[in-house]
Amino acid sequence: MSMENGVTYSAWSNIRYSMRQHWRARPLTLICCVISALVGVGLPFVSILMPKIVIDRIIAHVAPGEFILSVGGMALLLAVLSCMKSYADLMTTESVGTISILKILQTTMHKHLHMDYEVLESPGYAKLGEKAWRAMQSNHSPASNIPRNLSQLLMNVLGFLAYGFVIVTVHPLIIIFLAVSAGINWLALSRARKTEKETREERSKLHGKLWYIQKVSKEPSGGKDVRLYDLGSLIRGVFQSVLMRSTKKEHEVATGDMKAQLSDAVLSLIRDGAAYAFLIYLLLNDKMSLGNFVLVFAAIGAFAGWLSGILKNASELMRSLSEMSDIRAYLDVPDLSNTDAGHKLPSGDLLPPAITLTDVGYTYPEAEKPTLHGINLEIKPGERIAIVGANGAGKTTLIKLLCGLYKPTDGVITLGGVDVTRYNRDEYFSLFSTVFQDIHLFCCDIAGNVSQQSPDHTEYDKVRKCLEMSGLMDKVSGLTKGESTLLVRRVHNDAIELSGGEKQKLALARALYKDAPVIILDEPTAALDPIAESEIYQRYAELTAGRTSIYISHRLASTRFCDRILLIEDGGIAECGTHDELMRSGGKYAEMFDVQSHYYKDGEVSENEDAFHLA
């Protein structure tokens, strides 16, 4: 699955996008940005104008009342502008620094939670995610800096024009000289930006690796192996080598930035020095009044600031905009499934529906060959199917296709005679209760983990019934808080930890609570003790009553209570039939069953013996 969505984002489109986000989060932010820009020019302008007015008034011998009025008025204006600037800056910093970043985090979380599972799992998307995450965390975070950059750019441009006008009125030559030196500076900054852009892909990859190694080193699930196999030195070595490569690249970027800043400083010195010398020459030769000299002298000093401000802000804005592209590229990866209103799902008497696979195949993204191919299968309403096969045969892949987490790369799956891609993705999910091998617990109480709903919407009697059926009620009733006991210790101090088998029982209770017409169980008893496992087998008919069920297991004896057994081999259905039929045909299933049956009681399993008594 290619993650190139073919969309490019122009600078203008990124600016509009960012403005829209900020406007939705808090319109006041953008208003304050504009106020900050305008006052940011007005304030220093009034400051440099004040000495000229004082000198001009003194030289003109104005009346004391007029003098106090004009100077006092200027001082008052300065105080008002200063307060406005402080307020606008405070509001902007607070808004862009928290609210807007949180808004972006909220948007990305919504994307993680609702995108197609197939996209979420794909390596291409993970890479895009790393780039976007890096962009969100960077010092130049577009989330916070685009409005601030624009505000500062606007302030610098206005300052440049206002001060430029003052200088031009004295001598146009000075402004040409200042503009040429600014052009040279821009070239230096462009080079720095080019280095940053060229190395961004690689820096992002290295950063992703560092982050992954950090994550591995602190995950308790990997912590056992790290200690018992002494993986610490290996992990440290890999981290060190990636860190060195990452530091080298970051150093390249920092050096580019430093060179640009150095050239700015040197050029500013030459530029301002020459301009001041020229001014002094004009004053000494009576070609300029003292008031104008003071005004232009201050204007030239500040003009250089506006100029380098424009260059710096433009460069930072470019960087922020390209980082915004990274975030948008991540957010805009399209879903492959139908998320619009789809074909009406079967309901009432039509449940559970028939599911048909016609020439279905699936190739994982970037895989060399298909994991599954040419699968033809009809699952009748209410049928109990068992799927068996060696490790890596494709059993889990097949059920992910069935329950809509993957879209077939070949062939068609229909449900109730309708191509499943025509149903709305989330409505289609509602038809399946699935227990996967890897069980995810959410940081709420046991009841919430079973119902997957908030307490207001949880039916507690139903929760207890499902816990009873899955065999977890004995454990839960022994807990002080019963089904209100919290799970996930990382989040809640008073949470409990469940064992592997208990988690599996909880997952089964969750599947039963959902009460969907199709129940799919992928090795649901792998972690259960023999008695608990046997109870599940004995209750299987009750657990799956009125539903279509699909059961994956390596314990071949357990598949005997199913109507049909499918053996997956070499990416296809190699054998299909009842246990007796498959045993009679003497194929792979019979061979696997015979190998396993050596471990049963007394070495043999007779046809009539309870096949669930595993040693």
Ligand SMILES: Nc1ncnc2c1ncn2[C@@H]1O[C@H](COP(=O)(O)OP(=O)(O)OP(=O)(O)O)[C@@H](O)[C@H]1O
């Ligand atoms: N996300 C993935 N990306 C790429 N390849 C994958 C992915 N998941 C599984 N595979 C590959 O697909 C093949 C089938 O995997 P699958 O999990 O369907 O096997 P399985 O029959 O359920 O195995 P097991 O009995 O060990 O659970 C394996 O070779 C595996 O490497």
